Amino acid sequence: MTSERETSTHFGFSEVGLDEKQGLVDDVFHKVARRYDIMNDLMSGGMHRLWKDVFAAKVRPARRGPFRHLDVAGGTGDIAFRIAKAAGPEAEIVVLDINGDMLDVGRDRAQERGLSDKLEFVQANAESLPFPDAHFDAYTIAFGIRNVPRIEVALAEAHRVLKPGGRFLCLEFSQVAIPGLDKIYEAYSFNVIPAIGKLVAGDGEPYRYLVESIQRFPRADEFERMIRRAGFRRTGFERLTGGVVAIHSGWKL
Numbered sequence: 001m002t003s004e005r006e007t008s009t010h011f012g013f014s015e016v017g018l019d020e021k022q023g024l025v026d027d028v029f030h031k032v033a034r035r036y037d038i039m040n041d042l043m044s045g046g047m048h049r050l051w052k053d054v055f056a057a058k059v060r061p062a063r064r065g066p067f068r069h070l071d072v073a074g075g076t077g078d079i080a081f082r083i084a085k086a087a088g089p090e091a092e093i094v095v096l097d098i099n100g101d102m103l104d105v106g107r108d109r110a111q112e113r114g115l116s117d118k119l120e121f122v123q124a125n126a127e128s129l130p131f132p133d134a135h136f137d138a139y140t141i142a143f144g145i146r147n148v149p150r151i152e153v154a155l156a157e158a159h160r161v162l163k164p165g166g167r168f169l170c171l172e173f174s175q176v177a178i179p180g181l182d183k184i185y186e187a188y189s190f191n192v193i194p195a196i197g198k199l200v201a202g203d204g205e206p207y208r209y210l211v212e213s214i215q216r217f218p219r220a221d222e223f224e225r226m227i228r229r230a231g232f233r234r235t236g237f238e239r240l241t242g243g244v245v246a247i248h249s250g251w252k253l
């Protein structure tokens with residue numbers, strides 16, 4: 001966990017400066033951008049599609065009338081595409097990511113799917129959102145928050161840009177809560193995932209970071225407290241697949 005006063009954080013298992021972390025994270029996603037989607041399928045055995053379906057279904061965008069949605073750390077667009085399909089014609093959906101390479105892949109995919117008109121791609125930092133206060137009806141962030149150096153700052157920004165009555169939803173890896181499964185999951189994460197990375201993307205290191213960063217991420221109950229501290233109310237979380245991932249939610253009231 002980090003606070004605005006702290007100067008260091010974690011990059012995987014290494015201690016790094018807060019400002020250094022973002023550069024290291026960006027290197028990881030520059031390296032993997034073109035292989036990112038195929039790697040997700042391979043590493044999760046396709047499970048990420050199911051988790052994203054469950055997650056995006058919680059947004060319930062308006063079918064009629066205006067609806068403004070912000071998907072932060074939106075990468076290659078997986079969450080935004082699901083929301084765009086469910087939303088009505090007046091919906092405005094922004095995919096925001098710090099990494100231009102990930103957004104380029106997202107733009108290409110949006111075009112292939114005929115969704116370009118519904119989506120806007122914005123390159124920016126989750127810690128400093130280029131939008132006015134009380135602008136969006138909903139905010140999502142999937143597999144993104146653990147990469148952000150100052151999580152509290154990103155949560156405060158989420159709260160700021162949401163309208164009163166707006167919903168915050170976060171999908172992130174979590175801690176496996178089933179004895180036995182935790183050991184299998186750990187062995188798989190530390191051995192199989194970097195090996196697949198090396199084989200398919202030619203480099204296992206970015207995937208070692210991903211696995212280490214999952215281990216360092218706060219426990220589900222602790223992360224819920226962080227969301228409350230950012231000002232959200234009626235917060236809660238739901239574990240999927242024995243706790244491999246969790247969906248946290250909250251409302252700006």
Ligand SMILES: C[S@@+](CC[C@H](N)C(=O)[O-])C[C@H]1O[C@@H](n2cnc3c(N)ncnc32)[C@H](O)[C@@H]1O
Pocket residue numbers: 022025026029072073074075076077078079096097098099102124125126127141142143144147148149
């Ligand atoms: C694991 S990917 C998730 C992409 C997508 N949400 C998904 O579920 O497939 C993490 C994304 O977070 C982005 N990211 C990392 N730090 C960020 C920051 N400070 N602000 C915005 N995006 C960031 C990365 O560039 C990357 O695209």
